[in-house]
Amino acid sequence: MVRTPLTPEERERxxxxxxxxxxxxxxxSMTEVAASAGISAETLRKIETGRAPTPAFFTVAALAxxxxxxxxxxxxxxxxxxx
Numbered sequence: 001m002v003r004t005p006l007t008p009e010e011r012e013r014x015x016x017x018x019x020x021x022x023x024x025x026x027x028x029s030m031t032e033v034a035a036s037a038g039i040s041a042e043t044l045r046k047i048e049t050g051r052a053p054t055p056a057f058f059t060v061a062a063l064a065x066x067x068x069x070x071x072x073x074x075x076x077x078x079x080x081x082x083x
Contacts, residue, residue, distance in 0.1 A: 006053060013079075015053070017053070020078065021044075021047060021048050021063060030044050033067065037066040039062065039063070047059075060074065
């Protein structure tokens with residue numbers, strides 16, 4: 001399966017999402033948060049670094065739960081800022 005290339009907006013949204021997750025994780029280890037969310041540490045690493053900028057909905061929901069974030073807050077904070 002060939003994936004279509006990401007748009008610049010999708011890449012930027014993925015980077016914002018990754019920053020948000022890193023900030024929310026705080027002093028917790030990547031392994032701890034990944035295990036709590038039921039995903040691999042490598043998957044979390046890819047999401048946090050923007051290499052997986054479009055994770056599945058259930059992955060995002062599991063991470064939000066593990067980090068104590070609301071889905072509404074995540075969505076609002078990952079929308080591009082209007083200039």
